[in-house]
Amino acid sequence: MRPAARLQAAIELLDSIRGGTLPADRVIERYFRDRRYAGSKDRRAVIARVFAILRDRAPLAWRMAQGSDQPVDAVMERATGRELALIHAAVTVPADLALFGEGGAHAPDALGEDEKVLAQRAGDAALDTAPDWVRLGYPAWLDASLRRRFGAQLDTEMVALNARAPLDLRAQLGDRDLLMHELKEQGLAATATPISPWGIRLAESHPLGTVDAYRRGAVEVQDEGSQLVAALTLARPGETVIDLCAGAGGKALALASVMDDRGIILACDTDARRLAELEPRQRRADLRSIRPLVLRDGAPELDSWTARADAVLVDAPCTGMGTWRRAPDARWRLSPEMLAKSCALQAETLHRAAPLVRPGGRLVYAVCSLLPEEGEAQAEAFLAAHPDFTPSPPADRWAAAGLGGTPPDGLWAVLTPARHGTDGFFIAVFTRSR
Ligand SMILES: C[S@@+](CC[C@H](N)C(=O)[O-])C[C@H]1O[C@@H](n2cnc3c(N)ncnc32)[C@H](O)[C@@H]1O
Structure with a gap:
């Protein structure tokens, strides 16, 4: 052309x-x-x-x-x-x-x-x-929320959210260093991600269909932030983990890897079409521990799982605000009604997740959004309604999860493109009392 x-x-x-x-x-x-x-x-x-x-x-x-x-x-x-x-x-x-x-x-x-x-x-x-919303490129109606999140860092963070994202991979089969070596031999500028122990970063997006490691399922595409959600779940081999909003199973696959494919990962979603994408991915990665489960209205399928899960992951539906680097048009399609709908779904899925956690088990809530309405507001409302859960700060879990860099301060893990080089994520971990 x-x-x-x-x-x-x-x-x-x-x-x-x-x-x-x-x-x-x-x-x-x-x-x-x-x-x-x-x-x-x-x-x-x-x-x-x-x-x-x-x-x-x-x-x-x-x-x-x-x-x-x-x-x-x-x-x-x-x-x-x-x-x-x-x-x-x-x-x-x-x-x-x-x-x-x-x-x-x-x-x-x-x-x-x-x-x-x-x-x-x-x-x-x-x-x-x-005005700032024009200069920094975000919808005017989100001005107060973004200021609440970023404060004096608004400019820096919005510039990072407007930059092009790298392409992150997760080493799924085999050793990360060996896979990086293989990718470099093919001319790809691969480096280790600084926080996730499985992450490989390609500076530039690349058509992966021609990359052998991808074709044979040895690497999966996954932003480092998503890898950290799976890591902070601290899933161990032999455990029972429910991934309540599994989608096409990106995080379920990461969980199966850290669990050495031993135990049960119940991968649930209301969207049967998205969940159907998980089976071929599981096969490609040579994993067997993931069981897909399509949820109907009211999720009666989950009744028999009450208080059985060592961990429940709620990777909740959200506005996707934290992924604006990859979808620059998404911000202009967002509306206050969509945000309200996301928040309602988040509260609903968290409420559904709570009884599935066994006493002493953990509940991980994550959204790829940095809007406080979808982050702290949900976590605090959950705690107020569920006194048997207490927050487990990221600093207490970071080293156990084998993560690099400095853990975020405070009760919740807030990951941002400017500070962590990841998509924007809010992650809360709660422990259920014994
Ligand atoms: C953020 S996406 C999940 C992404 C996925 N965990 C991954 O790592 O690729 C949120 C998912 O929640 C699902 N969902 C929406 N409402 C739900 C509900 N009430 N119960 C369970 N899943 C729901 C959506 O279909 C969507 O796949």
């Missing part, structure tokens, strides 16, 4: 993402499935541009709103892919403005006079007077 065709593809994708309800990565996947002529370099270039524009959607809209009487949120709402791509080019690579109207198949149309004025005005506009 010529550079102008790549630009046009980015414009089309931005319009599809804006006009639909699907996450950006799904829209992108479909788009390229229908355009086999696009090579991997084309795809990478187009995706990089689309993601950069989605990340900067608020500052780009702010620049666009200068000199108009429209409020920035209204401009952001209606800005087309072409307008966003135009302003992005004017601000970051002005030479790309020449791609509009360059001619040839699939190039964007030439700029009209109004568009040239817009590009000039937007390119000259400064962000100095923009």
Whole structure:
């Protein structure tokens, strides 16, 4: 694809993402499935541009709103892919403005006079007077929550949440050092993650379909933060662990590994389709201890498990705010109603988990979100309603879990991209009294 065709593809994708309800990565996947002529370099270039524009959607809209009487949120709402791509080019690579109207198949149309004025005005506009939510790229309605979480670190943390994430793998079969050596021999810049003892970090995203260690199930894709959720569960061989919201089983597989595939991991979810992805992954990893269980309304299937689990993991449904590095459009699709719905589900799953824990056992609550509503508020409400549980601070578990670095202070493990280099996570561990 010529550079102008790549630009046009980015414009089309931005319009599809804006006009639909699907996450950006799904829209992108479909788009390229229908355009086999696009090579991997084309795809990478187009995706990089689309993601950069989605990340900067608020500052780009702010620049666009200068000199108009429209409020920035209204401009952001209606800005087309072409307008966003135009302003992005004017601000970051002005030479790309020449791609509009360059001619040839699939190039964007030439700029009209109004568009040239817009590009000039937007390119000259400064962000100095923009509010923080615009400058740092988050929905205005989350301002109070993010300030409560990050305080004086708001800028630093939001910059880290807007940066591109590395690709983390977990050594699933075999020794991490040997696997890293193998990956390096294939030309991949693999390093050990600093906290998880099983983590391997690739600086750049890489198509794993061609990597032998991945194809044979020796490594799994998993952010280091997710690996730490599994580690802090402190699951031991022979135990009974219930993974109440197992999804496609990322954390269940990590639990089975630390348990040496001995004991029972009951992997539950209400979504049968997601849970179905677990079986082939378990087979690929040569594990047998995971038992998938689809939950129906009210989860009657769990009645016979009352007070039997040494540990219950509640990797609860959440807004995914902590993964904004990987899904830069997700923040703009979030609404106060979605947050309220997530919080209600979190309270419900925690409440369902409590009776499953045996006396003396532990309950681990995790969300890939840094919003206090989904973190501390849930943990504190749970404790208030369940006096037989007490918090077990991360500092007490860190070394036992074999983790590197310094454990977070306080009652809960709050992991952030700026401080820990992971996705954003809130993890609480509670112990049930004997
Ligand atoms: C954060 S995801 C789990 C990710 C998974 N543990 C992993 O490591 O890949 C949350 C999961 O909770 C499931 N879920 C939603 N409501 C639930 C409920 N009431 N009971 C159990 N699971 C639920 C969703 O289907 C989703 O798969």
